[in-house]
Amino acid sequence: xxxxxxxxxxTLGPASAVRRFVQFVILGMTAxxxxxxxxxxxxxxxxxxxxxxxxxxxxxxxxxxxLDQPWAKDPxxxxxxxxxxxxxxxxxxxxxxxRVKARASxxxxx
Numbered sequence: 001x002x003x004x005x006x007x008x009x010x011t012l013g014p015a016s017a018v019r020r021f022v023q024f025v026i027l028g029m030t031a032x033x034x035x036x037x038x039x040x041x042x043x044x045x046x047x048x049x050x051x052x053x054x055x056x057x058x059x060x061x062x063x064x065x066x067l068d069q070p071w072a073k074d075p076x077x078x079x080x081x082x083x084x085x086x087x088x089x090x091x092x093x094x095x096x097x098x099r100v101k102a103r104a105s106x107x108x109x110x
Contacts, residue, residue: 031072031074032072034074035071035072035073035074035075036071038074038075038076038077039067039071039074039075041076042063042066042067042075042076042079043067045058045063045079046060046063046064056083057082057083057084057086057087058079058082058083058086062078062079062082062083063079065078066078066079066082
């Protein structure tokens with residue numbers, strides 16, 4: 001007995017193409033508006049003093065660098081990456097420093 005398989009293929013009509021195009025445009029516009037809104041909020045960080053910026057894990061140069069990115073790019077995402085990276089490096093340094101101090105005190109006690 002010979003069986004034949006038929007593959008179900010869905011043809012996309014012009015209505016589907018228009019719908020996908022509209023979705024693409026709406027998503028692009030939403031991302032652009034979000035980036036502009038975040039850019040405005042990030043610009044407010046420039047009003048903060050150095051200590052306040054350090055408290056949230058940023059430097060003034062981080063904020064300026066994020067605002068130098070193209071208009072369509074969200075500067076707040078860049079600041080999050082820089083802040084998290086800086087905090088993780090500081091934690092690693094503090095952890096390494098504690099280990100060195102623990103070794104030194106253990107050697108002195110021996």
